[in-house]
Amino acid sequence: MALLEIEGVSFEVDGDGFLTNPSLWNDEVATLFAKADGIEALTPNHWAVIRMIRTHFDENGNAPMVRALCKETGLKLKEIYELFPLGPARGACRVAGLPKPDGCV
Amino acid sequence: MEWYHWMALATLLFCKTLFVIRLIEIIKRGAPNDLSKPSGSVAKGVRYSYTKAMLPQNKESAYLHPPTFGAGLIFHGGILISILAFIWFILTAIFGWATPEIIPPLCCLCLLGSSFCGVAILCKRVFKRALRALSCADDYLSTAIVTLFQLATAGYFYHSDPLPYYAIASLFFLWLPIGKTRHLLYFFAARYQLGFFYGRRGTWPQ
Amino acid sequence: MITQEQKEKALAILADRADPKLQTHLNSCVRCGLCADSCIYYKAYGEAQYIPAAKVNMITSLYRRYHTTEGKLLPGLVGTRKLNEETAQKMVDLFFGSCTLCGRCAKHCSIGVDIPFLVGKGREMLAAMEIIPKSLQATADMAIQTGNNMGIPVDEFRDTIQWMEEELQEELGDAEAQIPLDETNKQILYTLNPREPKFFPLSIAAMAKIFHAAKESWTISSNYYDVTNYGFFCGNNAQASVMARNLYEETYRLQAKRLVLGECGHGTRAIRWEGPNWLKTTYDFDALSALELIGEYIRQGRIHLDKSLNQKVCTLHDPCNLVRNGGLLKEMRFVVRSAVTHFTEMTPCGTDNFCCGGGGGNLAMSEYNERRLKIGKIKADQIRQTGVKVVITPCHNCVDQLTQLNHTYKLGVEIKTVAEIVADALIINKE
Numbered sequence: 001m002a003l004l005e006i007e008g009v010s011f012e013v014d015g016d017g018f019l020t021n022p023s024l025w026n027d028e029v030a031t032l033f034a035k036a037d038g039i040e041a042l043t044p045n046h047w048a049v050i051r052m053i054r055t056h057f058d059e060n061g062n063a064p065m066v067r068a069l070c071k072e073t074g075l076k077l078k079e080i081y082e083l084f085p086l087g088p089a090r091g092a093c094r095v096a097g098l099p100k101p102d103g104c105v
Numbered sequence: 106m107e108w109y110h111w112m113a114l115a116t117l118l119f120c121k122t123l124f125v126i127r128l129i130e131i132i133k134r135g136a137p138n139d140l141s142k143p144s145g146s147v148a149k150g151v152r153y154s155y156t157k158a159m160l161p162q163n164k165e166s167a168y169l170h171p172p173t174f175g176a177g178l179i180f181h182g183g184i185l186i187s188i189l190a191f192i193w194f195i196l197t198a199i200f201g202w203a204t205p206e207i208i209p210p211l212c213c214l215c216l217l218g219s220s221f222c223g224v225a226i227l228c229k230r231v232f233k234r235a236l237r238a239l240s241c242a243d244d245y246l247s248t249a250i251v252t253l254f255q256l257a258t259a260g261y262f263y264h265s266d267p268l269p270y271y272a273i274a275s276l277f278f279l280w281l282p283i284g285k286t287r288h289l290l291y292f293f294a295a296r297y298q299l300g301f302f303y304g305r306r307g308t309w310p311q
Numbered sequence: 312m313i314t315q316e317q318k319e320k321a322l323a324i325l326a327d328r329a330d331p332k333l334q335t336h337l338n339s340c341v342r343c344g345l346c347a348d349s350c351i352y353y354k355a356y357g358e359a360q361y362i363p364a365a366k367v368n369m370i371t372s373l374y375r376r377y378h379t380t381e382g383k384l385l386p387g388l389v390g391t392r393k394l395n396e397e398t399a400q401k402m403v404d405l406f407f408g409s410c411t412l413c414g415r416c417a418k419h420c421s422i423g424v425d426i427p428f429l430v431g432k433g434r435e436m437l438a439a440m441e442i443i444p445k446s447l448q449a450t451a452d453m454a455i456q457t458g459n460n461m462g463i464p465v466d467e468f469r470d471t472i473q474w475m476e477e478e479l480q481e482e483l484g485d486a487e488a489q490i491p492l493d494e495t496n497k498q499i500l501y502t503l504n505p506r507e508p509k510f511f512p513l514s515i516a517a518m519a520k521i522f523h524a525a526k527e528s529w530t531i532s533s534n535y536y537d538v539t540n541y542g543f544f545c546g547n548n549a550q551a552s553v554m555a556r557n558l559y560e561e562t563y564r565l566q567a568k569r570l571v572l573g574e575c576g577h578g579t580r581a582i583r584w585e586g587p588n589w590l591k592t593t594y595d596f597d598a599l600s601a602l603e604l605i606g607e608y609i610r611q612g613r614i615h616l617d618k619s620l621n622q623k624v625c626t627l628h629d630p631c632n633l634v635r636n637g638g639l640l641k642e643m644r645f646v647v648r649s650a651v652t653h654f655t656e657m658t659p660c661g662t663d664n665f666c667c668g669g670g671g672g673n674l675a676m677s678e679y680n681e682r683r684l685k686i687g688k689i690k691a692d693q694i695r696q697t698g699v700k701v702v703i704t705p706c707h708n709c710v711d712q713l714t715q716l717n718h719t720y721k722l723g724v725e726i727k728t729v730a731e732i733v734a735d736a737l738i739i740n741k742e
C-alpha cells in the first residue's frame with residue numbers, strides 16, 4: 001500500500017500505482033492518473049476506452065480483452081496503444097481505476 | 106616423534122576423515138539426472154568451468170577487484186605451501202631428514218607475503234561496511250586461523266618453539282572441515298555443477 | 312506467526328541429502344562479497360542486504376542451524392539463524408523482492424556457487440510455508456484454475472484469434488491465410504503468453520505471418536496455450552508440474568510433432584529445461600523456442616527476409632532465461648541480424664547482460680514495483696547509451712518491463728519482440 005499524490009490530491013494505491021479501492025474512482029481520478037502518465041488532456045477517444053473498461057469491470061470484475069475494447073469503441077488496436085502509451089493494462093486500466101491485472105503486465 | 110606431533114597428526118586424520126566422508130557423499134550423489142534434452146556438451150562445460158571460466162578476464166569477481174583477487178590467489182598459495190611444509194616437518198621428525206638450505210628462506214618469503222595478504226583480506230572485512238554486515242564469526246576466524254598457520258609455518262622453518270607451531274597446525278586442521286574453509290572440497294564440486302548446468306544448456310564454453 | 316508444521320516443512324527442503332546439487336551449494340559460499348557488483352540490486356542500492364552472498368547466507372545460516380553438527384554445537388561461531396516469523400518475512404523480501412533469478416552473480420562467482428538455485432530453494436521453502444507474495448500466487452492459481460494465467464475464457468480467446476486471422480488476411484491480401492485452432496496432427500503446436508491475446512495480440516499475428524511464409528503446418532490450442540509458468544516463480548513445484556503437464560499432454564492430445572514455445576523467457580526455461588525433471592520423463596517430441604524455429608526457417612530458406620525493411624538502429628536485450636540460462640546467445644543474434652539493417656550491442660550484453668529488472672516474477676508483484684523501476688534504471692541507461700530507436704527482445708516479460716522503463720526514463724524507443732521484427736522484414740510470395 002502506498003500514497004500517490006497528484007496535484008495535491010492523495011490516492012491510496014498498490015505498489016504499481018493502481019487504485020486500492022476501485023469504487024473511489026471517478027472522472028477526476030481518471031484525469032489526474034492520466035496526467036501522471038503524461039496524458040495532458042483526455043480526448044473523447046480516451047473516454048470511450050475508459051468507460052468501456054469501467055463498464056466491463058463493474059459487470060465482470062476484470063479487465064476486458066483488447067479485442068472487446070476495439071470492437072465496442074470502434075478504435076483500431078494501434079490507436080489504443082497511441083492513446084495509452086503504457087498499453088491497455090498499465091495505461092488504460094490504471095486510469096480507469098481497476099486493480100492491476102495479474103500476469104506479465 | 107613427540108606427543109605434539111601425534112596431536113597434530115590426529116587432527117589431520119580428523120580433518121581428512123571428514124573430507125573423505127563428504128567426498129564420498131558428493132560422488133555418491135553424482136551428476137544431476139537431468140531429463141531435458143541437452144543442447145550443449147556437459148563435458149566441455151565442465152572443462153571450461155575449471156579452466157577458462159576461472160581466468161580473471163572472465164569473472165567480475167576478479168577483474169573488478171584486482172587487489173582482492175591477487176591477494177586471494179597469493180593467500181591460497183600460502184596455504185598450499187603451509188600444508189606441504191607441515192607434511193615435510195612431520196617427515197623430518199620421523200626420518201630425521203634435513204631441510205635443503207634453499208627451502209626455508211624461499212618458503213618464508215612466500216609465507217610472509219601470503220600472510221600479509223591474509224591480514225589485508227581480514228582488514229578489508231573489518232573495515233568495509235557492506236562486507237562487515239555480511240560477515241559472521243566464521244569469516245574472521247577462518248581467515249585469522251589460516252593466516253596464523255602460515256605465519257607459524259614461516260617461523261618454524263627457523264626453528265621456533267615446536268609446541269606453538271603444532272598447536273596452531275592442530276587448530277588449523279580441526280577448523281578446516283568445520284568453518285567455511287570447507288570450500289577446499291566444495292569449491293571443486295560447485296564448479297563442476299556450474300559447468301554441468303551451463304555446458305548442458307550450451308552457454309559454456311563461450 | 313509461523314507454526315511448527317510450517318517450519319518443519321520448510322526445513323525439510325534443506326535436509327535433502329540425495330539432491331545432487333543442494334548440499335554442495337549450501338556448503339560452498341565463503342562470503343567474499345565479490346559478487347556484490349554483479350547484482351543489479353546491489354548496484355542500484357549499495358546496501359549489504361542485496362549482496363547475492365547475503366541471500367545465500369539467509370538460506371545457508373538456516374541450513375547450518377538445523378542440519379549440521381557444527382551449527383548445533385557452535386551456533387555463534389559458524390553463523391546460524393533461527394527460522395521464525397521475522398526470518399520468514401526477511402526471506403520473502405530477499406528471495407522474491409530482491410532477486411530476479413537472473414544468475415549473473417553465479418556466472419561471476421569466485422567459487423561457482425549456483426546462487427539462483429539456492430534462492431529458488433528459498434522460494435520453495437516459502438512455498439512450503441505458504442508465504443508467497445499475493446499477486447504472484449494469484450497469477451499461479453489463476454493458471455491452475457483456468458489453464459491460463461489471466462483467466463481468459465475460451466470463447467473470448469477464440470474471438471481474438473479469429474480477429475487476428477482477419478487482420479492477417481487483410482495484411483497479406485490472402486483470404487487463405489489462417490491461424491489454425493485445435494487442429495490435430497500438425498507439425499507444430501504453438502504457445503502464447505496470455506498477455507498477447509488479452510492486451511497485445513499483434514505478436515500473434517506476426518508469428519502467424521512467419522508460419523504462413525514458411526508454409527508451416529501448425530496450430531494453437533484454445534485450452535492450453537499458456538507458455539508461462541508462475542508455479543516456477545512461486546517455488547511451487549507441484550503447481551509448476553501441473554502447468555508443464557498441461558502443455559505436455561496437449562501436445563500428445565493434438566498429436567503435434569513439436570512444441571514451440573512463444574517468446575517468454577521463464578516459460579521456455581520451465582517447459583524446455585525444467586519440465587522433464589518435474590514430470591520425471593523425457594519428451595519424445597521436440598520442445599523449442601520460437602526464436603530457434605525462426606532461425607531454422609532462415610537457414611533452410613523457408614522464409615526470406617529483406618533487412619532494408621527494418622532501417623531503424625536496433626539493439627537486443629538478452630532475456631536471462633534464454634541466454635545465460637538457455638544458451639541462445641548466438642541464435643538470437645543470427646535471427647535479429649538477418650532481419651535488421653543496423654544493429655548495435657549494449658555493454659555488457661550476452662551472457663553478461665543485466666536483467667531488465669522484471670525477471671523472477673518481479674513484474675507481476677506490485678509489492679516491489681518501486682525497486683523494480685530503480686534496478687531497471689541500469690538497463691535504461693544501457694539502452695540510452697546505445698542511441699538506438701528499437702529494442703528487440705524475445706520475452707514478453709522483458710517487453711513489458713522495458714515498456715515501463717521506456718516511459719519512466721523517457722528513452723523514446725520502440726520495444727519489439729523477435730517475431731514482430733522478423734515479420735516486418737518478411738518477403739511474401741517469393742518463389
